[in-house]
Amino acid sequence: MTEDRPLDGDTLFYVYTVIEASATDALPDMPPPLGGGGLRLVSAGRHAAVVEAVDALHFEEEPLRGHLEDLEWLSAVARAHHGVVAAVGGATTTVPMRLATVCRGEEGVRRLLAGADERIAEALVRLAGAQEWGVKLYAGQPPEPPGGGTVGGGPAAGAGGGRDYLRRRLKDRDVREASRTRAARTARDLHRELSRHAAAAVLHPPQDRRLSRAEGLHVLNAAYLVPAAGREAFLDAVPPPDALDAGLRLEVTGPWVPYSFTAGADEEAGAAL
Amino acid sequence: MSRQQRVELDPDTVERDLARLVLTVIELLRQLMERQALRRVEVGDLSEEQEERLGLTLMLLEDRMALLRRRFGLTAEDLNLDLGPLGTLL
Numbered sequence: 001m002t003e004d005r006p007l008d009g010d011t012l013f014y015v016y017t018v019i020e021a022s023a024t025d026a027l028p029d030m031p032p033p034l035g036g037g038g039l040r041l042v043s044a045g046r047h048a049a050v051v052e053a054v055d056a057l058h059f060e061e062e063p064l065r066g067h068l069e070d071l072e073w074l075s076a077v078a079r080a081h082h083g084v085v086a087a088v089g090g091a092t093t094t095v096p097m098r099l100a101t102v103c104r105g106e107e108g109v110r111r112l113l114a115g116a117d118e119r120i121a122e123a124l125v126r127l128a129g130a131q132e133w134g135v136k137l138y139a140g141q142p143p144e145p146p147g148g149g150t151v152g153g154g155p156a157a158g159a160g161g162g163r164d165y166l167r168r169r170l171k172d173r174d175v176r177e178a179s180r181t182r183a184a185r186t187a188r189d190l191h192r193e194l195s196r197h198a199a200a201a202v203l204h205p206p207q208d209r210r211l212s213r214a215e216g217l218h219v220l221n222a223a224y225l226v227p228a229a230g231r232e233a234f235l236d237a238v239p240p241p242d243a244l245d246a247g248l249r250l251e252v253t254g255p256w257v258p259y260s261f262t263a264g265a266d267e268e269a270g271a272a273l
Numbered sequence: 274m275s276r277q278q279r280v281e282l283d284p285d286t287v288e289r290d291l292a293r294l295v296l297t298v299i300e301l302l303r304q305l306m307e308r309q310a311l312r313r314v315e316v317g318d319l320s321e322e323q324e325e326r327l328g329l330t331l332m333l334l335e336d337r338m339a340l341l342r343r344r345f346g347l348t349a350e351d352l353n354l355d356l357g358p359l360g361t362l363l
Contacts, residue, residue: 166324169307
């Protein structure tokens with residue numbers, strides 16, 4: 001991309017999030033989050049997208065695909081993405097696009113908006129006045145003493161040692177399985193209870209441990225869409241730490257802009273490029 | 274961030290990395306064998322003598338694994354390869 005004519009029809013636009021076309025005040029005033037041309041609005045009909053012209057060197061289809069494997073690059077983009085979405089979300093109801101949604105030219109952005117017009121409109125209604133809360137439940141690493149079974153006597157422990165060893169391992173395994181089952185049941189009950197206090201709920205797959213950097217097994221990773229008015233009731237439904245089984249750890253985050261409840265509003269994103 | 278998750282063949286650490294790779298495979302087999310053994314003990318289709326021999330063998334294996342891990346400065350967790358969306362190997 002040349003600096004002389006930065007905004008021709010081939011310019012790539014990173015699409016952060018979508019708002020109602022009338023909500024132009026919600027465009028945040030911040031330095032270019034992705035080091036591109038800075039934030040601006042592209043509108044089509046009743047909706048407008050918050051976009052930034054970005055460098056084709058990184059965001060053209062091919063290099064982008066490579067970057068998506070790169071956790072460090074991704075997390076930088078995710079931070080920029082989230083910064084913009086949070087700023088916009090603080091000012092108006094917004095429907096965040098999927099991370100790394102890129103369109104070719106303003107025309108591409110308008111096509112994206114037009115193609116998802118109904119879904120965006122629905123999502124804006126659904127998300128108005130509601131916030132997202134994340135709830136994660138971790139089970140402590142099941143007690144599996146590596147080599148712990150052989151403390152003391154070692155392999156020469158004498159007659160009966162082999163059978164004892166097997167019995168011991170059998171017991172260890174049963175304890176582990178029981179605690180896993182308990183954790184799964186707690187997760188299910190918790191999810192059911194919290195869902196009753198939320199307008200909507202989604203279960204996410206367990207997180208990549210490299211990203212979460214959390215110890216233990218991820219037994220619940222859920223997001224709840226909670227109307228602002230129901231916030232107290234929802235948070236009250238979250239059990240206090242001492243009400244949980246030993247070894248379970250609960251993590252509640254929020255309130256977020258409801259990323260998890262856009263329900264395909266950005267489905268067209270891939271095709272729009 | 275993902276440095277320790279990868280088996281990197283660096284000249285300085287090549288011996289340890291190779292050991293880690295080999296021990297990971299052995300540990301996987303050991304755990305599969307143990308699981309199978311426990312299942313058979315549960316079902317009860319082994320004689321006492323067979324159980325004893327099997328138990329001793331597994332015990333010995335575990336002991337040797339711990340020894341080898343120590344020699345290369347590896348923890349049990351080091352042998353647990355991260356398979357991304359599939360979870361961990363062990």
